[in-house]
Amino acid sequence: MDTNLPVSPFYLRMLRWCGVAVLLTAVACSSKTLQYPEDHERFIHIDRAVEALREAYQHRDRSAFQDVMLPAESLEQIQAEAAQDFELFQSIQLDFKTERIMIDGENIDVYVHWQGVWKKNPDDAGIRQRGHARLQWIGKQSILLRGVQGDLPFGMKVRQALSDLPAAPQKSLPQ
Numbered sequence: 001m002d003t004n005l006p007v008s009p010f011y012l013r014m015l016r017w018c019g020v021a022v023l024l025t026a027v028a029c030s031s032k033t034l035q036y037p038e039d040h041e042r043f044i045h046i047d048r049a050v051e052a053l054r055e056a057y058q059h060r061d062r063s064a065f066q067d068v069m070l071p072a073e074s075l076e077q078i079q080a081e082a083a084q085d086f087e088l089f090q091s092i093q094l095d096f097k098t099e100r101i102m103i104d105g106e107n108i109d110v111y112v113h114w115q116g117v118w119k120k121n122p123d124d125a126g127i128r129q130r131g132h133a134r135l136q137w138i139g140k141q142s143i144l145l146r147g148v149q150g151d152l153p154f155g156m157k158v159r160q161a162l163s164d165l166p167a168a169p170q171k172s173l174p175q
Contacts, residue, residue: 053068062083069144090120092117093117108137
């Protein structure tokens, strides 16, 4: 069987053009510039702020936890409950998954799904919880937490105490 078939010049030209097109596409896609660099930079700042909050809580660092928050009465309870967690739990593992970020001027809403494990000692199986929360931030360059809503991971000691309460006795209905 003869494998040295003549190749048409048209076929060779088409093959060359396809090769050039592939090469140009690869070069063009690899050097893509950001269309909105200011917005990209702001998203990076937001991501860092959310991560700083998570890390401060997970490492049980009260000072760093407070540093990412505005000094507001609405956040004092969260700070107090987190401080109780830091005293009770020897180990905290917390993960945040950002579901959505909404920006309106200086106001930023970050919706997160969280899950974590709180352990009183290394041998403890721990408390596993998860939930959804809305973290309300403010700022452009310096981003600080200004409010929270939803099912928060902070205050697990209080949550555990409430779940350990005995159930109220049921009254029997009159017949």
